Amino acid sequence: MVEVQSISKSYGLKAVVDNVSVNIQKSKITSFIGPNGAGKSTLLSIISRLMSADTGEVLIDGQKIKETKNRDLAKKIAILKQSNHLSLRLSVRDLVSFGRFPYSQGKLTKEDQVYIDEAIRYMELEDLQDRYLDQLSGGQKQRAFIAMTIAQDTEYILLDEPLNNLDMKHSVQIMKVLRKLADDLGKTILIVIHDINFASVYSDYIVALKDGKIEAQGTVNEIITSLTLKQVYGMDMSIQEINNQKICVYFS
Amino acid sequence: MKKRYLVLLLIALSFASLFVGVTDISPLDLFRFDDHQTQIFWQSRIPRLISILIAGVTLSISGFIMQQLSRNKFVSPTTAGTMDSARFGILIALIVFTSASPLEKMIVAFVFSLAGTFLFMNILDRIKMKDPIFIPLVGLMFGNIISSITTFFAYKHDLIQNMSAWLQGDFSMITAGRYEMLYISIPLVVVAYIFADRFTIAGLGEDFAKNLGLNYKQAVNVGLIIVALSTTLVVLTVGLIPFLGLVVPNIVSIYRGDNLKNSLSDTALLGAVFILFCDILGRIIIFPYEIPIGLTVGVIGSGIFIYLLMRRRDYA
Numbered sequence: 260m261v262e263v264q265s266i267s268k269s270y271g272l273k274a275v276v277d278n279v280s281v282n283i284q285k286s287k288i289t290s291f292i293g294p295n296g297a298g299k300s301t302l303l304s305i306i307s308r309l310m311s312a313d314t315g316e317v318l319i320d321g322q323k324i325k326e327t328k329n330r331d332l333a334k335k336i337a338i339l340k341q342s343n344h345l346s347l348r349l350s351v352r353d354l355v356s357f358g359r360f361p362y363s364q365g366k367l368t369k370e371d372q373v374y375i376d377e378a379i380r381y382m383e384l385e386d387l388q389d390r391y392l393d394q395l396s397g398g399q400k401q402r403a404f405i406a407m408t409i410a411q412d413t414e415y416i417l418l419d420e421p422l423n424n425l426d427m428k429h430s431v432q433i434m435k436v437l438r439k440l441a442d443d444l445g446k447t448i449l450i451v452i453h454d455i456n457f458a459s460v461y462s463d464y465i466v467a468l469k470d471g472k473i474e475a476q477g478t479v480n481e482i483i484t485s486l487t488l489k490q491v492y493g494m495d496m497s498i499q500e501i502n503n504q505k506i507c508v509y510f511s
Numbered sequence: 512m513k514k515r516y517l518v519l520l521l522i523a524l525s526f527a528s529l530f531v532g533v534t535d536i537s538p539l540d541l542f543r544f545d546d547h548q549t550q551i552f553w554q555s556r557i558p559r560l561i562s563i564l565i566a567g568v569t570l571s572i573s574g575f576i577m578q579q580l581s582r583n584k585f586v587s588p589t590t591a592g593t594m595d596s597a598r599f600g601i602l603i604a605l606i607v608f609t610s611a612s613p614l615e616k617m618i619v620a621f622v623f624s625l626a627g628t629f630l631f632m633n634i635l636d637r638i639k640m641k642d643p644i645f646i647p648l649v650g651l652m653f654g655n656i657i658s659s660i661t662t663f664f665a666y667k668h669d670l671i672q673n674m675s676a677w678l679q680g681d682f683s684m685i686t687a688g689r690y691e692m693l694y695i696s697i698p699l700v701v702v703a704y705i706f707a708d709r710f711t712i713a714g715l716g717e718d719f720a721k722n723l724g725l726n727y728k729q730a731v732n733v734g735l736i737i738v739a740l741s742t743t744l745v746v747l748t749v750g751l752i753p754f755l756g757l758v759v760p761n762i763v764s765i766y767r768g769d770n771l772k773n774s775l776s777d778t779a780l781l782g783a784v785f786i787l788f789c790d791i792l793g794r795i796i797i798f799p800y801e802i803p804i805g806l807t808v809g810v811i812g813s814g815i816f817i818y819l820l821m822r823r824r825d826y827a
Binding site for chain 1: 709
């Protein structure tokens, strides 16, 4: 379990994350939603130790991340930031094999190769594995990065806006993979996501942030209501039930 | 398979290099050298070949490392002020310790080139505009500023003549006893190989590196130390060799990609072949005189550099 205990972080005088506490359930998908500037990405960066909080603690399986070695954390938690534009010419397989770095420190063993092969197969990248990343489309690139996190074999996978710049088909594909990772492999997945309908359909829990504070948290059914979403986004939307899925209609 | 051709080419050129020169030495003479030939062969030809190979290998690898760490294809010891800083360091050594020993010169020049490179990387961090062509221009300007400071002090202390020896790379001055310092860079190549994965991961960004449990700062520091030290050694023994660390890694990157571990041996080989070719060319073009290597590499290298820039634009 990930326990976030009263985390605060400010830039100058502005508190970006303000006394946030939340518990993340194992083997579930938890989505962080909220308007721009709500502090979602910052919170994710703090949970993944890429940023340090001003106050508060993050515990992973009862261990404070501040007191855990970076190398050991890399075997427990993986984070994928908003697809950083990549200028290096790397093959897909090379990228995926970097996922084994926390274990191999650069010297790949046979066991590492098995993990790499599995991750590539899981993301259906066999045909593309020798291609360079700069020759791939946005969706293929995103799949390659997720394959790397799978090879990293961590219990917790954090993704910062994984659907950014993807079309619907690829977005659905990515979300289905994440669902499979949680359901079949028991991974705990945290995502920052803008499209509330993707959050509604594919996640188990939703944490809604606003102005650095938690506005609401709970299961999809608890959060995807007109009232709560009005509080979070400050706009009216009607919630329709289609095929047992809650769909927000926010076009006014 | 491409590597096999490179190795063959390297052997052929190395062989040719040993038998090109004013003193007539042909392969047939190998087993019946007279005293003069023996002396030339061991005192000049062999040291020259070895120093060419080491300089070509280390400068190319340094360029590759710099391009990964700065995440810019056009950053190299020439375009980041590393070489100019090293030369400034040599000048300071000459002024402060009037008769500086090679070791003293090396240490002072190393400290300066390391400081210069760090300064450039710091400037890089602060620049918001990460345009691939803008960054090396900043580096060139930075290098020119340091270079003018060097000229200023050299002028004041009557060392202009002395400094110009380090301005233009030249292998013709290499004789036994004057190049051995270059051997220090061989272990650096080994370290570069061990750290290859780390440099590539660091090149993917600090967050990316941290996610994989890599000590980012350490990787960057090791990389910059390798770059600064090997550049210093080349500048001290041979002089400035521009564009080598820029052109070779870029060519290798096109056909081998940017995973340093895969590209390292190709970079080393191509670097050695390229500089050896330029050196032989410089030796035969106006035979029996010589064109210094700095000039040949500069002309050919800048030509390729322009081509790479144009190609880059086609991409974007």
